[in-house]
Amino acid sequence: MTTAIVWFRRDLRLADNPALVAAVEGHDRVIPLYVHAPDEEGEWAPGAASRWWLHHSLAALDKGLRRHRGALQIVIARKRANTGGGGTLGALREAIKATGATAVYFNLLYDPAIRKRDAQVRKALEADGIDVASFNANLWCDPWEIATKEDEPYRVFTPFWRNLRTRIDAQGPLEEPSPLRLEALATSAALDDLALLPTLDWAKGFDEWTPGEEGAHDMLSLFADDAVGHYTSGRDLPARHGTSRLSPHLHFGEISPRQVAERLRAHFARRKNVPDLEPYLRQLGWREFGHHLLWHFPDTPKKNFNTKFDAFRWEKRDAHALRRWKQGKTGIPIVDAGMRELWATGWMHNRVRMLVASLLTKNLRQHWLLGEKWFWDTLVDADLANNAMGWQWVAGSGADAAPYFRIFNPVTQSEKFDPDGAYIRRWVPELRDAPGRLVHAPWEDEKYLKASGYPPPIVDLKASREDALLAYQHSKSV
Incomplete structure (x- = not known):
């Protein structure tokens, strides 16, 4: 019997999760693991509002795993990220040693500090003899897959979108794998140990949000039932809910652009009056363009692009x-x-x-x-x-x-x-x-x-x- 670790990050869902699907297909047991190591993200560690969302999103993921008679395993990484005994690498090594796992699966992130950390983790684990596999879970296309005819990154959105648009219709989401044969660590931190929630009475207005995979699909359903029909005219009116409001759900990977597009197409498949979905899909394209720019020009969060x-x-x-x-x-x-x-x-x-x-x-x-x-x-x-x-x-x-x-x-x-x-x-x-x-x-x-x-x-x-x-x-x- 073989065991694999699925290293959850900002892919906090069970459906259309390629790392999870591959791990389930290739191994007898799966350990769903979240490693808390915000220091490794440098100055772009999650802000206060993001930490609030992350807390509730992790809780929602744990609830989903419990439907499969398991639970999210949480490890708080010890500092000393550059050594084998600390940081995310150390946490993964400890989990591997404790469980006999032979592989680690994860979905890609594109932030510069995380890219660098992930490359170091992969190299070290592979040197340990561990199989490591990574996947694209949160974009239609990885940033390096889209290029100009001169094989250069795009700097203007419209030609980027024309290229990307030809690639997205054939992409369908993956089903939630079942059964999930989940395994636990001997000890797991409690979610409250991460101290993600604000200590001030600041986020009391956040109760209009429902973080998590279920909340993401509920929000998408509301959008499909109403706002998408007049998205072109309604998206610029702040007094009404004329947009999808899916941006935080997309950021934390509670839903993917593949799922969004597929759900909207299915919603209107048998209807006579079908709204034009292109303006909304184009906005999702802007999200992809942002990741394209960050991948090719990683200094843009701090330096003028021009x-x-x-x-x-x-x-x-x-x-x-x-x-x-x-x-x-x-x-x-x-x-x-x-x-x-x-x-x-x-x-x-x-x-x-x-x-x-x-x-x-x-x-x-x-x-x-x-x-x-x-x-x-x-x-x-x-x-x-x-x-x-x-x-x-x-x-x-x-x-x-x-x-x-x-x-x-x-x-x-x-x-x-x-x-x-x-x-x-x-x-x-x-x-x-x-x-x-x-x-x-x-x-x-x-x-x-x-x-x-x-x-x-x-x-x-x-x-x-x-x-x-x-x-x-x-x-x-x-």
Whole structure:
């Protein structure tokens, strides 16, 4: 009888899990193992909101395994990651020794620090005589599989998507393997031992989320039953649930893009009125593009993708402005609504993400790294590839980026996408009774603004736009 370890990471599901399927097919017994080693992710260890999600996602995975008369085995890696006796490598070696496992199966991650760690683990285990197999579980295609005709990485989304789009229809998800013949370690840490939950009463608004594989499929069902039918017109309206809200489930691997596409196709297979699924699939393509960029350009979470932007004149870090931005007290209603939604729920509508990022990087001219770090700590869907791509896109320094001179006007944007102010009124109660246009620009009536208790704007939108354009012109001439 042979035993294999399935090393779970951000693939926290049982269905469409190629590492799990291969292990079950190739061995008599399987040990489902999670190794907790956040230090090995360097400065991009999971932020507070991600840790909250991870706690509940691990609990959900354990519940799923218990249906198969097993349980998730948890090991907290000892520090000393570069030696055989510590870190993830040491934890795996101890589990192998204790169980007699002859193989380790895992699904790939693409973050630079994790890639480096995984390569070291693989090399060491193979030197020990252990079979090691890795798989793609969370993308349609591995980042190195998509290339230009010149065999170069893509830098622009549209041709990347045209290439990727030809590959996805034939990909179907794998079934959950059954039976699962699970084995346990002699000792396993308790989930609470990982201390993932916040110590402050901060995540109480997160109860609108249901982390885990079941929660992911419930969210997808809601999307298929309603929002996908008017996705093109509804996805930019923050007051309604016009998007799938699957981003945290995708990040933690509770559901895969293969499963999403297959479920949507099956949902409408026998219906006469079938919505156009392409706009939504294209958004999943942007997620893949982010991972493509991170794989080929691993410095993008910290450095400008477009090096010409290195000469740009950012303002000195403004702690006061940054604090008001984080707290949703900028005096710009749509921005404050978004920042408060983020703090309360760990999530923010994508249209509003662009607006809050534009205000920070262009009107306030604070470096995009400051916003990237805040999102990393507060988003339940904080994903290194997509967070870096998104911030650099808005800042103007990234691949296929919005040009720097495209500066979002938050007033016209909120009038267009939140015309009756429903989103603002929900998250900015000071403006709940604002009449007409004042919900978008309360400073236009000084008397009302003073009575509302809402702060005046942190910056003059017109003047700061002109200053940003001047700074951009200066950087171009350097």
